[in-house]
Amino acid sequence: MVSIARIIDQGDLMQTGRDLDLAIEGQGFFKVMPASGEDDKEYYTRDGSFYITTVDDEPKLVNSSGYKLDWDGELDPETYKVYTVDEKGKVWGQKIADGKMEELGTIELHTFPAPGNLLNKGNNLYIPTEASGEATSGAPGEEGLGLIRSGYLERSNVDLATEMIGMIEAQRAYAANSRTIQTADEMWDRANNLRK
Numbered sequence: 001m002v003s004i005a006r007i008i009d010q011g012d013l014m015q016t017g018r019d020l021d022l023a024i025e026g027q028g029f030f031k032v033m034p035a036s037g038e039d040d041k042e043y044y045t046r047d048g049s050f051y052i053t054t055v056d057d058e059p060k061l062v063n064s065s066g067y068k069l070d071w072d073g074e075l076d077p078e079t080y081k082v083y084t085v086d087e088k089g090k091v092w093g094q095k096i097a098d099g100k101m102e103e104l105g106t107i108e109l110h111t112f113p114a115p116g117n118l119l120n121k122g123n124n125l126y127i128p129t130e131a132s133g134e135a136t137s138g139a140p141g142e143e144g145l146g147l148i149r150s151g152y153l154e155r156s157n158v159d160l161a162t163e164m165i166g167m168i169e170a171q172r173a174y175a176a177n178s179r180t181i182q183t184a185d186e187m188w189d190r191a192n193n194l195r196k
Contacts (some may be wrong), residue, residue, distance in 0.1 A: 022107075032070060044127070086148070
């Protein structure tokens with residue numbers, strides 16, 4: 001084995017009905033950072049299962065691993081009761097007082113020249129490498145970036161049928177090669193016996 005190739009393809013979208021479950025339809029990653037601690041690194045993920053939690057006495061959007069989403073807005077639970085996200089990444093809050101929707105900020109997506117070369121840090125988190133190139137950010141739906149689908153989560157991009165077929169083909173090829181070597185050994189054995 002020479003190397004392991006990471007395939008960054010679109011997985012199937014699964015409907016959840018939660019407004020803060022966000023799936024990326026197309027290319028792109030969310031940028032997240034540790035919610036607390038000394039680690040100030042930036043990570044990239046396609047895990048869009050976000051929740052509202054309090055970090056340092058401020059409400060933040062964090063994913064299922066506890067990393068806070070990097071976006072240009074703020075949450076205010078005393079003013080807004082419901083939050084929604086549209087396909088362009090705009091976050092809207094419904095006011096408690098009159099029920100009107102108000103724009104609070106935008107979630108940007110990030111992409112890389114070679115996303116397959118990102119370094120996997122576990123928990124669906126990746127960091128850039130020299131091979132992946134630097135991240136470029138933009139609004140969802142622009143410059144080749146995907147759209148955000150609220151109420152959905154992205155499932156694994158592994159196609160079990162295709163992988164099973166590939167495994168069977170590899171097994172058959174191995175068996176054929178093994179049989180070829182065995183036949184060649186038998187032929188050499190017979191040739192050596194003919195000399196005697």
